[in-house]
Amino acid sequence: MTLTVAQLSESELLARIFPRLHAGSSMLLGPGDDAAIIATPDGRTVISIDTQVQDKDFRLLWPNGSTSNGYDVGWKAAAQNLSDINAMGAVATAMVISLTLPRTTPVTWVEQLAEGLSAATVALGAPQCSIAGGDLSGGNELVITVAVTGSLEGLAPVLRSGAQVGDQIAVCGNMGRSAAGWALYESSILPSAHTPEQAAAAALFARPEPPLTAGPAAARAGATAMMDISDGLLRDASRIATASKVSLDLEGTVVRELARGLEGCAVELSQDPLSWVLTGGEDHGLLSTFPAAATLPEGFLRIGSVVSMDAAGPAVTLDGQYFKSAGDGALGWDHFAV
Amino acid sequence: MTLTVAQLSESELLARIFPRLHAGSSMLLGPGDDAAIIATPDGRTVISIDTQVQDKDFRLLWPNGSTSNGYDVGWKAAAQNLSDINAMGAVATAMVISLTLPRTTPVTWVEQLAEGLSAATVALGAPQCSIAGGDLSGGNELVITVAVTGSLEGLAPVLRSGAQVGDQIAVCGNMGRSAAGWALYESSILPSAHTPEQAAAAALFARPEPPLTAGPAAARAGATAMMDISDGLLRDASRIATASKVSLDLEGTVVRELARGLEGCAVELSQDPLSWVLTGGEDHGLLSTFPAAATLPEGFLRIGSVVSMDAAGPAVTLDGQYFKSAGDGALGWDHFAV
Structure with missing residues (x-):
């Protein structure tokens, strides 16, 4: 029988998630306290948030028979959030993750999600970025929200509003x-x-x-x-x-x-x-x-x-x-x- | 007939939300670009995330006939997130909000949510904190996720692990x-x-x-x-x-x-x-x-x-x-x- 999140306590589930979260060089205090702490030496923090909802942003089973496992959903959640920081000309420093999970969600799915988040962060070129913590809730559909921070490394941000005629x-x-x-x-x-x-x-x-x-x-x-x-x-x-x-x-x-x-x-x-x-x-x-x-x-x-x-x-x-x-x-x- | 979020485009809905979001002194770039930018002069950023799910963390209609309107849900979302920053001994600097909304959600409910978030931020003693941006998704149940950042203002964070015998x-x-x-x-x-x-x-x-x-x-x-x-x-x-x-x-x-x-x-x-x-x-x-x-x-x-x-x-x-x-x-x- 598949072990589901409803069969574990919150702390037991967190104990399976935490070791799978990538800790980058930005991490001053990792998951486990009321909040995490990240290094932001630039004095400005770029911040964004993005959500994926089951059957809106992804399906677990697709019409052609493909499946999206937790690893894929985690990878995509990391990729699209890290991209928002990239789009400002900044370097990602941290992500925090909120998961809303139906009681029937397999524990392995959640473990894979953590692995996908971490793998994407490193493979896509943001190894300095830490997955700094998160939040777990119960719900009727899977919802994955990632908030991401970044550093401008001394540069001016590149906004949408700066295009000039002739560019x-x-x-x-x-x-x-x-x-x-x-x-x-x-x-x-x-x-x-x-x-x-x-x-x-x-x-x-x-x-x-x-x-x-x-x-x-x-x-x-x-x-x-x-x-x-x-x-x-x-x-x-x-x-x-x-x-x-x-x-x-x-x-x-x-x-x-x-x-x-x-x-x-x-x-x-x-x-x-x-x-x-x-x-x-x-x-x-x-x-x-x-x-x-x-x-x-x-x-x-x-x-x-x-x-x-x-x-x-x-x-x-x-x-x-x-x-x-x-x-x-x-x-x-x-x-x-x- | 009640105007619902499904009857507005995303940009029309955002145009109703943005003016209701509190901008504190920390705000360097507000909502509307790929990410917001907040001032973090301390060099360390405290960060946390928390979610409220309909019928898990709140009900719209309670057994005794009470209702939770958007203002209440927004207030509570702000309060519990700002509290996580407070618990580190830090001062809140920014919140970003992700909303997952059923198509039937009244637009006024979302407007009230933005007003409740802003009102709590100011009334509870965090006027410097900016509501810096967010994300909208469709879904079958209301899910409100807030990520919050804070500044330690030069102090050491107060962790859970520091209690000493005799304290x-x-x-x-x-x-x-x-x-x-x-x-x-x-x-x-x-x-x-x-x-x-x-x-x-x-x-x-x-x-x-x-x-x-x-x-x-x-x-x-x-x-x-x-x-x-x-x-x-x-x-x-x-x-x-x-x-x-x-x-x-x-x-x-x-x-x-x-x-x-x-x-x-x-x-x-x-x-x-x-x-x-x-x-x-x-x-x-x-x-x-x-x-x-x-x-x-x-x-x-x-x-x-x-x-x-x-x-x-x-x-x-x-x-x-x-x-x-x-x-x-x-x-x-x-x-x-x-």
Whole structure:
């Protein structure tokens, strides 16, 4: 019989979780007291919080027969939170985790979650970051919330509001690959039938790989605006446009070239890989703007330029053609949309 | 018809939440970017996280006809998180909030939640603390997670592990009054029939009042160990005993005197007010130990002394009589207990 969380006391469950949590160099006091303490020598702390809800943000069993185990859910929770710190040009220092667990949750699932959180933190390039503590609650559905802190290491933060007319627009990381993986998970194509390219996309959907050292590198290279692409290129570009009061013009040749790299995944799915590149989230790549004269840091690809907004206000265009007004949420992910 | 969160876009809902969030002096960058930035000049950041789940940690409608509105839930979420920072001897600097909301949640409920979070932060004595941002998710039940950071303001943190044999034990804040209020909520006594004393207890259960300036005051007065009482005096005392490898002996006269103050609430309920004092959580008072020669800060009441543990290990006793071994979770709150 599977051991469930309801069969352990809270302290017994914590005793299984704590040894699996990564302690980085930032940790001054780890889990076990009323709060943890982390080193923040910069004098400014970057902070964000993000939640994954069962059957909204992940499924335990997917239509194509794939499963998401605790390791995958933990990896993804770490990746998307660490990405928010990266998007400010900062280096992650700590995560605290809150778990809401149904009584039937297997203890091994929770242990795997802790292992996935820790593995992602180290593998994605944030070994200095400590998993500093957390909270356990009972509930009817799995909810995993991670709050993350970061250090600007003496640099200015890179906000969404700093893009200037004439800047080049660049991206770093995977573009649309996680969306391709999601489409495969939601399809009827069994994982055993995946081509290597499909398997790679599915793996990136399960365990995203945000480019965690690229954010501080962009800050050092003079990035004027930056955010991570979590709700889709178009939607997130429109946020930079709105915050910076400019328009963003993307180059069709580059965007279509990115889409061509996903054609092998689109076969059998009757989907347009271009829509994955334009509206797919969860790769947690970076969308940045740099002065025209700046040399892009390694891993960044130029995809367009910042232009003046016209009378209609901030917009995102492709080769000068209107997509839509910025701020309209239809092309991307909305947590309360049907 | 009630406007629900499903009828607004995420950005429309955020536009209603943001203006209701308190911005304290710690705020360097507020909500709206990938992350917020708070001032942490001490070089160390205290951090904790805590979650409230509908029908586990609160009900929208209680057996006695009381309701918990968003304001109450927001107040309580702030209070219990700020208390964790207080319990380290630190001053709160920021909170970030994650809300998981069913589609049917009224928009006014969410607005009230933001107002309750902000009101508690200011009223309880943490006006410097900023509500720096958050995250919205859809789900089947309401889940409110708050992560909180704090500053030690140059002092050493007060841990659970520092109690020394010979120290005096002291408490600060309400003791068992929230438990009395909870018992009333769970009873059949209508709120309209409450005596003033019962109404006061019910109000403290709905909106706890942790003594938020007492933690740093205790640190300055030389407190050797401290935690907030969230799971009951006995259970939390056993945690200090275990962490400090000592036993804690409570004075029966003081504990019974605390219980006598709750007798008016116990009338009609056939409950023992002593059990509220010994096992009631959620007042979020402080349990501290001080050197025998220390002058207790204002608001602290001496309730016992730290003694050597005997062969049975760390324990909590009342007038030298054994309650139970420390570490045994039966006398207090366990999130996965039936």
